[in-house]
Amino acid sequence: MAREIERKFLLTDDSWKAAAYQQTDFAQGYLTPLQGAAKSSVRVRIEGSVANINIKSLEIGLSRDEYEYAIPLADGEKMLTTLAVGPVIKKTRYLVKHGEHIWEIDEFFGDNAGLVVAEVEMRAENETVLLPNWVGREVTHEARYYNISLSEYPFKDWSEDEKK
Amino acid sequence: MAREIERKFLLTDDSWKAAAYQQTDFAQGYLTPLQGAAKSSVRVRIEGSVANINIKSLEIGLSRDEYEYAIPLADGEKMLTTLAVGPVIKKTRYLVKHGEHIWEIDEFFGDNAGLVVAEVEMRAENETVLLPNWVGREVTHEARYYNISLSEYPFKDWSEDEKK
Numbered sequence: 001m002a003r004e005i006e007r008k009f010l011l012t013d014d015s016w017k018a019a020a021y022q023q024t025d026f027a028q029g030y031l032t033p034l035q036g037a038a039k040s041s042v043r044v045r046i047e048g049s050v051a052n053i054n055i056k057s058l059e060i061g062l063s064r065d066e067y068e069y070a071i072p073l074a075d076g077e078k079m080l081t082t083l084a085v086g087p088v089i090k091k092t093r094y095l096v097k098h099g100e101h102i103w104e105i106d107e108f109f110g111d112n113a114g115l116v117v118a119e120v121e122m123r124a125e126n127e128t129v130l131l132p133n134w135v136g137r138e139v140t141h142e143a144r145y146y147n148i149s150l151s152e153y154p155f156k157d158w159s160e161d162e163k164k
Numbered sequence: 165m166a167r168e169i170e171r172k173f174l175l176t177d178d179s180w181k182a183a184a185y186q187q188t189d190f191a192q193g194y195l196t197p198l199q200g201a202a203k204s205s206v207r208v209r210i211e212g213s214v215a216n217i218n219i220k221s222l223e224i225g226l227s228r229d230e231y232e233y234a235i236p237l238a239d240g241e242k243m244l245t246t247l248a249v250g251p252v253i254k255k256t257r258y259l260v261k262h263g264e265h266i267w268e269i270d271e272f273f274g275d276n277a278g279l280v281v282a283e284v285e286m287r288a289e290n291e292t293v294l295l296p297n298w299v300g301r302e303v304t305h306e307a308r309y310y311n312i313s314l315s316e317y318p319f320k321d322w323s324e325d326e327k328k
Contacts, residue, residue: 039247040195
């Protein structure tokens with residue numbers, strides 16, 4: 001079990017793309033519905049050619065308990081096809097190093113096309129993060145930017161106010 | 165991924181207990197609520213001193229898709245404590261060999277005390293199973309006997325009719 005501590009931001013432009021040193025295609029879906037009594041999200045993800053299952057406690061904010069286990073690719077593909085609740089999310093994740101941190105920038109496709117979100121993972125909640133100049137508004141505490149929410153309420157259905 | 169094919173029965177007496185060649189204590193809980201849009205159950209189980217996570221398609225009847233992965237014991241214990249939806253189910257599982265089949269007999273405790281269920285796993289839906297004389301009514305198609313249901317609607321709350 002790990003404790004995930006991360007901050008999420010929107011982006012001001014796409015100047016980060018030139019600095020990306022890695023990009024990987026992701027397909028992911030959730031086995032748990034967002035509505036209901038679940039205390040965790042259960043996510044199946046295909047990351048390039050490997051698959052994993054990930055369980056995160058459902059707390060909005062900086063830090064959450066996280067468990068992740070590698071699973072056979074064929075299992076991951078079958079689960080996304082037959083057991084995912086809501087549409088499978090597709091995105092490309094870019095990695096950009098800035099100062100001491102690795103930034104993960106997710107560019108979404110399909111129903112979430114147009115949405116780009118940057119995340120930075122920290123070792124402690126009070127850790128100082130040097131913000132790149134392509135980083136805009138912080139959305140760490142806004143539930144609609146969580147992937148589990150994007151699978152049920154995708155970016156294409158957001159109002160203009162919600163997209164700001 | 166495996167396809168689980170099994171039949172469930174109630175028991176007529178406890179004469180099976182003398183024939184049990186193994187018994188193991190189980191503690192298990194579900195990360196997915198029974199109510200809601202989930203297409204699968206996600207179960208965390210401590211079995212003796214090992215833990216696993218198990219995903220089964222939610223279909224009532226003989227056969228279901230099943231995925232199971234070993235996880236660290238400490239992860240399993242933390243998930244049962246912090247992420248389980250509803251009470252953790254505790255039971256002892258006994259194994260009894262009869263003819264060509266291994267029978268799993270679950271004796272429940274806590275809110276499900278008094279309930280004993282026998283399951284037999286088969287290789288094909290049309291496979292002939294020799295029924296031991298301690299096997300009673302078949303409950304394969306009765307949802308309330310599924311463990312995920314027992315965690316939300318335990319045996320202690322059943323009507324006398326439901327217990328027959």
